[in-house]
Amino acid sequence: VTGGAGYIGSHTARALRNAGYDIVILDSLEFGSKDAVLGAPLVVGDIADFDLVADTCRKYSVTSCVHFAAYKSVGESMEKPARYIRNNVAGTSSLAEALTASDVDKIVFSSSCSVYGTPAVVPVTESAPISPESIYADTKAMAEKVLGWFDKTHGMKSVSLRYFNAAGASMDAAIGEDWTVTLNLIPIVMKALLGKRGPLEIFGTDYPTPDGTAVRDYIHVEDLAAAHVKAIEYLHSGGPTTAVNAGTGTGSSVLEVLKATERITGQAVPHTFGPQRAGDPSATFADPANCERVLGWKATHGLDAIIESTYRWHSTSS
Numbered sequence: 542v543t544g545g546a547g548y549i550g551s552h553t554a555r556a557l558r559n560a561g562y563d564i565v566i567l568d569s570l571e572f573g574s575k576d577a578v579l580g581a582p583l584v585v586g587d588i589a590d591f592d593l594v595a596d597t598c599r600k601y602s603v604t605s606c607v608h609f610a611a612y613k614s615v616g617e618s619m620e621k622p623a624r625y626i627r628n629n630v631a632g633t634s635s636l637a638e639a640l641t642a643s644d645v646d647k648i649v650f651s652s653s654c655s656v657y658g659t660p661a662v663v664p665v666t667e668s669a670p671i672s673p674e675s676i677y678a679d680t681k682a683m684a685e686k687v688l689g690w691f692d693k694t695h696g697m698k699s700v701s702l703r704y705f706n707a708a709g710a711s712m713d714a715a716i717g718e719d720w721t722v723t724l725n726l727i728p729i730v731m732k733a734l735l736g737k738r739g740p741l742e743i744f745g746t747d748y749p750t751p752d753g754t755a756v757r758d759y760i761h762v763e764d765l766a767a768a769h770v771k772a773i774e775y776l777h778s779g780g781p782t783t784a785v786n787a788g789t790g791t792g793s794s795v796l797e798v799l800k801a802t803e804r805i806t807g808q809a810v811p812h813t814f815g816p817q818r819a820g821d822p823s824a825t826f827a828d829p830a831n832c833e834r835v836l837g838w839k840a841t842h843g844l845d846a847i848i849e850s851t852y853r854w855h856s857t858s859s
């Protein structure tokens with residue numbers, strides 16, 4: 542599991558172990574946390590280090606890979622394109638080269654709904670045009686292509702999971718998102734509520750949505766972790782290379798997130814209203830039907846579980 546000490550990676554590593562898989566985590570620990578691996582074998586290093594990946598595959602008898610290790614800040618990607626292309630695209634290519642050289646021919650890839658850009662139609666199906674609007678998003682689209690070529694040239698089968706908005710923490714509050722680096726809505730709501738930052742600024746109240754604020758598909762991180770386990774099972778049963786949406790199919794507005802948080806925690810979320818953020822689509826949410834059909838997976842948690850688990854995690858972690 543590359544990036545298995547990070548947010549979604551650590552939840553997936555745990556879910557894989559709970560499903561009975563022996564795993565090894567490869568993580569540079571640039572952003573990941575040693576604590577998040579919960580005692581799983583950890584190799585500290587880079588996905589682009591051919592010898593390290595090949596040695597790890599040999600030492601741990603690796604049969605398949607779940608690949609999370611990547612940079613994920615949209616804003617930073619627009620300032621440092623080479624850094625993102627090197628790590629997310631060239632890194633994925635180096636990893637695939639070392640894996641195929643080690644006879645590992647199955648990979649689940651951490652992709653993003655941002656490959657669709659601003660969708661013309663919601664819910665978004667996998668046949669929507671690939672039209673990334675940031676370098677970050679394009680690195681995900683490019684890495685999907687790289688994996689497609691490794692299928693054609695080396696027979697490596699991949700499942701690209703195009704996540705919608707990952708959120709929440711493990712239900713037992715053992716692991717969650719490192720909120721020092723995140724800029725996403727739900728951690729910001731929690732920080733504002735807990736007085737760990739100033740008020741939440743709601744970006745835009747004049748969208749063509751029921752309450753005027755932007756709509757997203759928030760998917761619980763433990764649901765996402767389960768999707769990766771299903772994707773591994775799919776590949777081990779001989780499934781061909783594919784890309785599927787990983788979302789709930791339900792959109793929630795910024796105001797709905799705020800109100801649900803206030804209802805669940807019994808505390809007010811200090812907030813202000815500001816202009817739309819440049820480049821933000823008004824509404825995006827998944828059509829999850831294909832994922833359920835192909836992988837036999839669908840989300841089981843809704844927004845309340847996301848907020849409850851985030852609150853528990855953020856109230857107990859420093």
Ligand code: UD1
Pocket residue numbers: 615616653654655677678705706707724725726727729741742743744745755756757795818820821
């Ligand atoms: C962002 C990324 C996207 C990535 C996704 C999941 C951008 C432009 N897009 O999506 O590529 O796949 O995270 O990590 O960064 N909001 C506020 N106030 C805030 C923060 C957010 O009102 O302080 C609103 C946003 O305008 C948006 C919603 O909350 O409507 C969710 O925002 P965010 O969590 O940043 O995710 P996305 O922008 O959907």
